Amino acid sequence: MASQSPTYLASKIYGEIAYWLAIVGVAISLVGCIMLLTHYPENATCTLSALIKGDPPREILASCLQVTSFNIKYVIEAGKTIGLQLDLIGLFIFGLAAIISLVIASGFMLKDRVIGYGIISIVLALILILSMLGLITVHL
Amino acid sequence: MIDLITISFKDLLVTTSQILNLHNPAVFLLLMFLACILIGFVAVLAGVGGGVLFTPLMMAFTTVNPDIVRATGLAIATMSSLMSSKTYLSRNIANFRLALFSAIPYTIFAIIGSIIGLHITAVLGNLGKNLIRFGLGILVLFIALLFVIKGKRVEWPNAPENKHDALANTLGLDAQYFEVSLNRTVTYKVVNTQWGILCFVGVGLVSGMFGLGAGWAIVPVYNLVMYLPLKVASATSLIVIGIGDTAAMWVYVNSGTMIPLFVIPCLLGVVIGAQVGTRVMPKLKARIIRWVVIAVMIVAGLRLIVQALPTIMGVI
Numbered sequence: 116m117a118s119q120s121p122t123y124l125a126s127k128i129y130g131e132i133a134y135w136l137a138i139v140g141v142a143i144s145l146v147g148c149i150m151l152l153t154h155y156p157e158n159a160t161c162t163l164s165a166l167i168k169g170d171p172p173r174e175i176l177a178s179c180l181q182v183t184s185f186n187i188k189y190v191i192e193a194g195k196t197i198g199l200q201l202d203l204i205g206l207f208i209f210g211l212a213a214i215i216s217l218v219i220a221s222g223f224m225l226k227d228r229v230i231g232y233g234i235i236s237i238v239l240a241l242i243l244i245l246s247m248l249g250l251i252t253v254h255l
Numbered sequence: 256m257i258d259l260i261t262i263s264f265k266d267l268l269v270t271t272s273q274i275l276n277l278h279n280p281a282v283f284l285l286l287m288f289l290a291c292i293l294i295g296f297v298a299v300l301a302g303v304g305g306g307v308l309f310t311p312l313m314m315a316f317t318t319v320n321p322d323i324v325r326a327t328g329l330a331i332a333t334m335s336s337l338m339s340s341k342t343y344l345s346r347n348i349a350n351f352r353l354a355l356f357s358a359i360p361y362t363i364f365a366i367i368g369s370i371i372g373l374h375i376t377a378v379l380g381n382l383g384k385n386l387i388r389f390g391l392g393i394l395v396l397f398i399a400l401l402f403v404i405k406g407k408r409v410e411w412p413n414a415p416e417n418k419h420d421a422l423a424n425t426l427g428l429d430a431q432y433f434e435v436s437l438n439r440t441v442t443y444k445v446v447n448t449q450w451g452i453l454c455f456v457g458v459g460l461v462s463g464m465f466g467l468g469a470g471w472a473i474v475p476v477y478n479l480v481m482y483l484p485l486k487v488a489s490a491t492s493l494i495v496i497g498i499g500d501t502a503a504m505w506v507y508v509n510s511g512t513m514i515p516l517f518v519i520p521c522l523l524g525v526v527i528g529a530q531v532g533t534r535v536m537p538k539l540k541a542r543i544i545r546w547v548v549i550a551v552m553i554v555a556g557l558r559l560i561v562q563a564l565p566t567i568m569g570v571i
Contacts, residue, residue: 120430126351130344133497137337141522148519152280159280162516167283169318172326172512182511202515209330210508212337213501231426235355239498242362246502249509251366 122232125223129216136212144205151198158196214243280516288520295335295528300536301548303402304468304496305525306332308548311395314388315558319517321384322376325466326507327518329369329500331525332468336497338526343490350430350487353445353477354494360452361459361469361495365503368463373510382570385563391465392559398471399552402545411441414482420446432487443484451481455495463503468496 152159161179176182180199221236245251291305294312298305310328314321343349375383423429428445454476462469470492477488507513 120347120352122351123347126344126347126349129351129494130341133337134341137334141334141519141526144515144519145523148284148516151516152284156280159516162514163280163283166319166323166514166517169320171320172323172510172514175514176511199515202519206508206513206515206518209334210501210505213333213498217498232352232355235359239355239358239362242359242366243498243502243505246366246505246509249505251370251506 121227121229122224124227125220125229125232125236128223129220132219133212133216136215137209140205140207140209140212142205143208144202147198147201147203147205149198150201151196155196155198210247214240214247217243284516284520287517288524291521291524292528292531295525295530296532297528297544297548298525299529299532300539300544301402302545303398303548304332304470305335305529306466306468307398307471308552309521309525310466311391311552311555311559314391315555315562320512321387322373322507322510322512323514323517325372325387326504326512327521328466328468329463329504329507330513330518330522332462332496333500333504334522334526335468335529336493336500340490340493340497343493346432348432348486349490349494350428350445350483351491351494352426352430353428353483354491354498356426356428356448357451357455357473357491358495358498360455361462361473361499362502364456364459365463365499366506368460369466369503369506370463371460372464372466373506373512382566385566387465388559389563389567392556392563394461394465394467395552395556395559399549399556401471401475402549402552409478410485412478412482412484414444414446418446420444420448422448430487434484434486441484443482443487445481445483447480447482451476454480459499462496462500463506466503466507468500470496 158179162175165175165179180195182195182199217236217240221233221240224230224233224236291309294308295305298308306328309331310324313319313324313327317324340349344351372387375386377383379386423445426448428448429443430445431440431442433439434441455473458469458472458476461467461472470489473492473495474485474488477483477491478485483491504513
């Protein structure tokens with residue numbers, strides 16, 4: 116067998132965590148979608164019609180889902196439908212998959228004294244966090 | 256010719272929607288889910304990512320807003336990469352160090368690309384949408400051409416003996432892995448790191464702007480420019496896409512272009528299709544399917560250009 120590089124353990128952990136977080140996130144969103152379809156069919160029908168018409172996304176969110184800010188904190192605090200809340204929580208976890216994996220992998224690399232790559236992982240995680248926090252965004 | 260195909264395709268869609276009562280959300284979502292299973296299935300057999308087929312097809316043949324399609328395309332590319340990279344990392348085939356290093360320019364420029372793409376549609380309105388369509392059309396035709404000349408890829412490229420890459424040596428990018436088909440350890444060295452990084456700047460920009468996965472570009476860069484074995488190149492590209500497209504995806508999420516009711520069935524469909532495709536691949540004649548996919552991409556690319564040209568020419 117090939118001798119394992121010092122980053123092998125970190126890479127393996129990165130792969131496992133990213134895989135499972137992505138699956139969990141999408142599964143939660145799927146439950147949200149099913150709830151939205153079964154409990155709030157009028158919202159779902161409106162969203163669908165607007166999608167087919169080619170309406171802009173902001174308009175769809177505002178008119179069909181009564182969401183003015185696509186922000187998980189806002190959606191939960193504003194008491195939006197449970198289906199929509201689950202949708203967003205799922206997407207949030209899915210989007211966090213790479214970030215959490217990178218942070219944990221960097222911890223393992225720093226522990227194994229692979230300092231350079233540990234720092235690169237942290238830098239990447241920071242870039243992703245900046246993007247996630249909406250500090251890098253476009254207002255349509 | 257393209258007009259004829261698309262007119263009959265539109266008629267077919269209208270008739271199908273009337274027969275199937277497409278305005279029923281459950282029916283529409285089920286159809287979308289099935290279409291995405293087919294896209295994921297065919298994409299794997301043709302050796303491309305689901306996102307590369309999803310975005311141009313949805314943009315060329317549906318009326319769904321381009322921003323929503325691109326956001327969904329990025330989510331598909333991210334999901335496929337995150338799910339596939341696990342196996343390659345645990346088998347030590349992917350070069351994790353190289354992936355992390357390459358992910359820096361790719362991620363930064365994927366974010367910039369997504370911002371530019373969203374700005375174009377937000378500021379220029381209809382013209383912006385058509386500029387994105389036109390650019391995507393050209394890009395899809397280029398990708399189809401890349402698949403035609405795919406034979407040029409080298410399974411075991413050998414970097415020239417006299418070629419030394421100080422940057423790769425400093426970063427410790429050279430690696431080895433156990434190749435089951437050869438029953439031995441394959442050692443490879445990474446060269447042309449600076450050119451590779453430069454390529455990732457462009458690839459990231461394109462991926463973020465058009466909402467595509469970028470395996471079609473990253474693999475040739477690793478394989479032909481940096482001399483990585485083909486299997487390592489494919490495996491490493493998945494990690495880069497998983498990280499970079501997550502960042503670009505967040506820009507789309509925060510801009511409110513991600514509609515969960517549309518994203519989730521598409522995501523699941525492509526992933527399930529890809530899993531089925533991987534299992535039946537040995538039993539099918541993938542070569543024929545590859546040519547079908549190339550033909551579909553050419554039609555989609557030309558259709559995007561034909562759709563966009565009247566608006567662009569009208570402005571010019």
